[in-house]
Amino acid sequence: MIKNVTIIGSGVMGSGIAQSFAIHGYSVVLNDLTEEYLIRAENRIKENLELLVEEGVLTSTGKQKAVQAITYKTDLSEAIQAADFIIEAIPEVIEMKWDLYRKIENLKKADTIVASNTSTFPITKLVEHASFAQKMVITHFFNPGHLVPLVEIVKHEQTEGEVIEATLELMRSIGKSPVLLNKEISGFIANRLQTALMREAFFLLKEGIASAEDIDTAITAGPGFRWAFTGPIEIADFGGLDTWQRVFENVAPDLDQSITAPEVITDLVAENKLGTKIGEGIFKYEASTVSEKLNERDRYFIQLGKIKNKGEMTR
Incomplete structure (x- = not known):
């Protein structure tokens, strides 16, 4: 059973993904190279959560629980030692991803599932320098990761069936709409x-x-x-x-x-x-205009999400 989730990479996507899991009761570790990156991510997450409170999607108590569910760590070994599910959300540089996989293969638990949030690389490329192809998938979230429901899941020919099913169920448990690709193709769907x-x-x-x-x-x-x-x-x-x-x-x-x-x-x-x-x-764009537009966009996404969720509940 998946209880502990680690997100490696605290940028816009990584922090949004971490927030999605925290809201739904998972214990989350967010890992990055420096404290500065993690402080920035923590502030971003708190702002996102507050917007959800303002829009009536989350209670103040729910926000506080989500904040408390996330731990921030710069030490990779500490970040993944208890993880049941790891999502790599680092920059789209294949050498960086390979280097990370080499580091975590001896640090993670044997049964831990490893997922990449890549939108660029096929999974056959990702596993070239990873020894855990049978435990690996792509989980491609869409920006903003905490609001857009879609997650594209790509499997490797060696990926175990149990891993695929566990990943699908995990995504559904945090309110996502996962789609599974039957074949590998550039750009996904x-x-x-x-x-x-x-x-x-x-x-x-x-x-x-x-x-x-x-x-x-x-x-x-x-x-x-x-x-x-x-x-x-x-x-x-x-x-x-x-x-x-x-x-x-x-x-x-x-x-x-x-x-x-x-x-x-x-x-x-x-x-x-x-x-x-x-x-x-x-x-x-003026700097203030960008912030306003992003805030407006997120509010629209939240409102749309409420409409879609209501519609799905009444079907």
Whole structure:
């Protein structure tokens, strides 16, 4: 039975994942290289929890229990010695991940499950320098990890069936909606779908079909509005497969077929205009505006989560 969870890496994703487990009663250790990183993560978690209290999702008592459920450690051995489940959420540098796996293989318990939050690397690549392939999976959380329900689970051909089932059940126990990939594929499911959409969005922007604001609105007020509750496969059924056959035949030939990053993105990256982290990307941002927008986004996600949860309970 999984009771103790360790998250290695206390960045935005790692801290959000730690918070998800703490809220649902698990004993959590959050590990990182320095006290400075961990203090920053602790402050972020407390702010996130307070927002949940303000939105009526969590009580003050629940917030306090979640805060107390998380221990912060810089010592890797201490962090994982009692762990039943470890999630690696360190930067997407394969050498760093391999080095970490080599370190933990002699420190963890023999039956501990090890998961990676990678969104980049296939599990066959991850296990090249790990001796515990049978106990390893990918658990790809989506940002913000404490609010978005999706977790994509990828198994290795050596991963034990019991490990897969335990991982699925663990994710469900913290309110997530896990999906299991039957085959390994780059980008998994959601990022492949997102990339296809983003490619076309930036093509429309480059061609001057509409402004960036209007392209975004076309999604948030249209497909995105219904995608929260109805996926693309079911939408095809609802719309009629004969109708969608004609849509594909009429529209697909004119869609962008690029296999490289959109020119708009490439040009802005070359100018170091990286988005909110810099203060300018497609749009320009003031520092205070970014914080306000993130706070507003999270409130919307919380409200959407409440609606979805209510709907699932009444089905």
